[in-house]
Amino acid sequence: MKLRDLGEFPFLHRLRERLPADPRVLLGVGDDCAAVALPGTTVLTTDAMIEGVHFRREWTTLTMLGAKAFAINASDILAMGGDPTFALLSLGVPQETEVEDLDAFFEGFLRAASDCGAALIGGNMSAAPCLMISVxxxxxxxxxxLARAGARxxxxxxxxxxxxxxxxxxxxxxxxRSDAAAEQVKARFLCPTIRFAVSRELAARHLAHAMIDVSDGVLQDLGHLCAASRMGAVIDAPSLPLSESYQTLLGKNQWNTALTGGEDYELLFTAAQxxxxTIGQLAQTSHCPITRIGHIVAQAEGLTVRGPDGTPLTVARAGFDHFRQDRK
Amino acid sequence: MKLRDLGEFPFLHRLRERLPADPRVLLGVGDDCAAVALPGTTVLTTDAMIEGVHFRREWTTLTMLGAKAFAINASDILAMGGDPTFALLSLGVPQETEVEDLDAFFEGFLRAASDCGAALIGGNMSAAPCLMISVxxxxxxxxxxLARAGARxxxxxxxxxxxxxxxxxxxxxxxxRSDAAAEQVKARFLCPTIRFAVSRELAARHLAHAMIDVSDGVLQDLGHLCAASRMGAVIDAPSLPLSESYQTLLGKNQWNTALTGGEDYELLFTAAQxxxxTIGQLAQTSHCPITRIGHIVAQAEGLTVRGPDGTPLTVARAGFDHFRQDRK
Incomplete structure (x- = not known):
């Protein structure tokens, strides 16, 4: 059934029936606003996915898309040492959209949210020329x-x-491309892993001095962390964690994509030597690889990538900017 | 200058310099998340405006568009008896957009926010096929x-x-059309008034039993309020407040547009007889017309509109649904 046949309000009514009861929510979907009590410090983020810019419909199931829309936002919350609590979803939907596809989107979104203990408390839906998801x-x-500033x-x-x-x-x-290695890295683009356990432990045990999530390429994001901390950094390229598929597809000693590729949604943090x-143990207990890739230096020394022989490498493109003309 | 020439990060850096300091904001634009303390009960809403669906660039200045993007969300907060506090802005922007236009958008948005005591604390910006604003x-x-439920x-x-x-x-x-009456009603579409003073007094003095904002037409929104309150209602059509321009353009006794037209962003509330x-005095002190348009009845009696002779009127179209085929 197409959304234009069902209508906005019947769809939202059905959706509301699907949302699990949550004692933290004083007022959920269905009034002008949601209402919640938010004790302590609240961290907030918003991120969007736009059809044709961030994804194509033929690449992904709607369930995966829903999960990713949650994950890219969760990544920002985790990068602050926070626990995701409440989500609002602003959807722009073409009139021809199948209700089943929207259902699948919500299934993926709600499952990912639930895995992190977060509840969907509000949103809106309107017509749009392409699918647009803002969370x-x-x-x-x-x-x-746990801010970007704080590295020593x-x-x-x-x-x-x-x-x-x-x-x-x-x-x-x-x-x-669809060989085995290609499928593996495609899945990493379509379904980023939410590093919930690592973030929780880093925050609870005060292990990290500064943290950011890697969404625009590790070089650029480490640059942001350094700028906020008024520090410099050295990355040792040979220590960068590269997957087997990456090495199969690009060969060894090819660090450029690892340094500048966006959308990894991994956590980047600094900690005392x-x-x-402790961090080695954390990697084991959380079943998540954690790799030491460099160290923090004084701001005047800038941000350097060192090759196998210790001399600085030149990196082709320093991360991602949506709008610059030099975007490839 | 076009945004693709300036780039995303330089634009955001410039924007950050423009944001006024706010002691409530622990961490504002520029980290993975904003961080704030939110004592008491927090109400939250999200609403979007999409080019070609909600507006056309040739109809409006970007400053007005920014102000409206804030206003339509503020309207939801006010309808809960809340004071707007913090905003997050998710923007999809075509690459060809002029930086000056974006500046104007932010000027309108930030001025409207500041008028209500609200601060912009976070957001994101990405490329998009058309201008898309999610707040x-x-x-x-x-x-x-002050919920929708509560009418007696x-x-x-x-x-x-x-x-x-x-x-x-x-x-x-x-x-x-551009005669004087047309210009007046156009301005009401492009620049909705934020009914801040009325909402504040209604909440502070516990005058209203239930409240909603009129965004989908008063008939439909009163229907939502009645459904949440498990009540019915009678609207007296001759008492509906019609502007002079409305009467000039449509004639007297033409209530259909007043009953079903969207985007008024006025407040609709119920109060004891x-x-x-007191409510008459509130209208005076807040310099805002407040009109009694009907009364609440038992749910079984449904929702009726009465004409001048007291007999029920038939209303052509009950409000707005983005997706229904019968949308005009």
């Missing part, structure tokens, strides 16, 4: 806010998971 | 949440301002 996510920081000279720089897979996955989707053992 | 607005309800049998039904002007203004824009004098 606002709130989180609670029980153990204090001598800190180790760590990153979760592997780098560059999502950018490579996007390229494979664009090129229509004497925490190395 | 999330938070508010604080110091005096309790015998309550008077009130509405602020005049009805139907925005829908008529949209029609004038579509038809390209013994509050009539």
């Amino acid at each position: 606002t996510l709130l989180g609670q920081t029980v153990h204090g806010v 000279v001598g800190d180790d720089v760590y990153v979760t998971g592997t780098l560059g897979d999502a950018a490579l996955g996007l390229r494979m989707l664009q090129e229509g 004497d925490q190395r053992e | 999330t607005l938070l508010g604080q309800t110091v005096h309790g949440v 049998v015998g309550d008077d039904v009130y509405v602020t301002g005049t009805l139907g002007d925005a829908a008529l203004g949209l029609r004038m824009l579509q038809e390209g 013994d509050q009539r004098e």
